[in-house]
Amino acid sequence: MNRTSAWGLVTELLRGVPKGRRRFALATLLAALASMSSVALMGTAAWLISFAALAPPVLYLQAAAVMVRAFGIARSAFRYVERLVGHDLVLRMQSALRLRVYDKLSGTTLVGRRRGDLLTRVVADVAAIQDVVVRVAIPALSASLVVTATTIILATFNAASALVLFVTAVLGGVVVPLLAQRATLRLDEAAAPTRGRLADEVREFSRTAQDLVAYGATDRALDRVLEVDEQLRRQEAGGAWVRGIAAAGQVLAAGIAVVAALLIGAPALLDGSMDARYLAVLVLTPLALHEVFNTFAQAAQTWTRSRSALQRIAETLDAADVGSGDAEPAGEAGEGLVLSGVSVGWPGGEALLSGLDLAVRPGERVALVGASGVGKTTVAATVMGLIPPLAGEVLRGGRVGYLAQDAHIFATSVAENVKIGHKDASDDEVRQALARAGLDLDPARVVGEGGAGLSGGERRRLAFARVVVGERDLLILDEPTEHLDHETAERLVNDVFAATADKAVLVLTHDRALIERCDRVVELVPAGR
DSSP, rough: OSSOOOOHHHHHHHSSSEEEHHHHHHHHHHHHHHHHHHHHHHEEEEEEEHHHHOOOOHHHHHHHHHHHHHHHHHHHHHHHHHHHHHHHHHHHHHHHHHHHHHHHHTTTTTOOOHHHHHHHHHITTTHHHHHIIIIHHHHHHHHHHHHHHHHHHHHTHHHHHHHHHHHHHHHHIIIHHHHHHHHHHHHOOOHHHEEEEEEHHHHHHHHHHHHHHHHHHHHHHHHHHHHHHHHHHHHHHHHHHHHHHHHHHHHHHHHHHHHHHHHHHHHHHHHTSSSSSHHHHHHHHHHHHHTTTTTTHHHHHHHHHHHHHHHHHHHHHHSSSOOOOSOOOOOBBBBBBBEEEEEEEOOSSOSEEEEEEEEEEETOOEEEEESTTTSHHHHHHHHTTTTTSSSSEEEEEEOEEEOTOOEEEOBHHHHHHTTSSOTTTOOHHHHHHEEEEEOOTTTTEEEOOOGTTOOHHHHHHHHHHHHHTTTOOOEEETTTTTTOHHHHHHHHHOOOOOOOOTSSEEEEEHHHHHHTTTTEEEOOOTOOO
């Protein structure tokens, strides 16, 4: 169980939002007034019709007629204002929660988190705060006020009928929703994780679509996506089926209240203990009151799903930081890099490499080589400070630049893609970075997602421009020539090395031609050999 519960997160956000608790109380009161207006409208209209049947002077009916109009208008007015206040509150809470999640993610690598699932947490799971407040908490609290007020008022007409109404209200508004929630508990708790798995599968499918088509593996990959989608569909269908049964139970509870009012009110009317005008009030008021509970079965299921989603957010917020999202220099190594007796590996796992000694000085290019999976990228993550070394000391001076082999190109302008490396870069600095990367592109040109419309070499050069737009003292090139033809790769390396002639450069590669152009070669040997 994470340290922060779902409801604890809600109350914490209520305290954190300016006037959050006042806004919540006001929204609850407005919702109660809107529902009370609906109930009062039905009761007053019933009294008016009953009294009009006795053919009294018209003036006797005017007060009730005005009240009917007033309650009819008030019902819509209170509901409208309640929606404004309630949604304003939840949007503020949602923004505050999303900022907390972004702040958490900016300071940690969250190693091992599936990206599609993490995206679902940031987008869909954060939005669950809206369901908790608007669809669960406010309706439940306002309904309790309405039921209490209605029961007390009807008790002045007939105590027995009011008591039955209260019991049926508890049955339709509490018992039936709780039974529905319990019936779909496991399905609703599994819905948020399943949605995260679906997002992860869809992301993997879209990211690897071209390779899947090339190797004829599209059907198998699509089957995996559809399997998770079918699982989510079954969970949603199971919840909908139970909601239908619960709706029938709530209609039954309302019917019991109406029939009981007739059975109790008719004898009271006959023996003269109750005014004839009140019988219609006793019979018709339960219909309006039970309308308040129409969405409670769904709200109970929504609470389970929202609680599961918010617990996933709480787990993300409570997760121990791994490394740093923005590494600072770890020591004095001039403007280069020194590793002394370093062991690297993912936190909580075994060391992939141990006893690593490495020095890269300004103007020096060192190739880091080894078999796939030996730990080259893990060394890079350790050098950048994204994950801590398991042992030893890492000294680096200045800022580190990293050119990833799969650096993402966003669907925006060339300039905005470059500014990811330095958000405050001027237009001149962007153009200079493009020139240093050997890229003749208009900074205002818009490129597609993943660099659509650019060649492989242009995408790699654009990613490199992102690295050199800011001041970097140490550069890590992770397979810079991967997936490029020989001529394109050679031109890219020429431009990269020319732009980094006075920098310390660590090159992670399998490319024999690139290795030969480096000043030194360090071969990595797995730990235990």
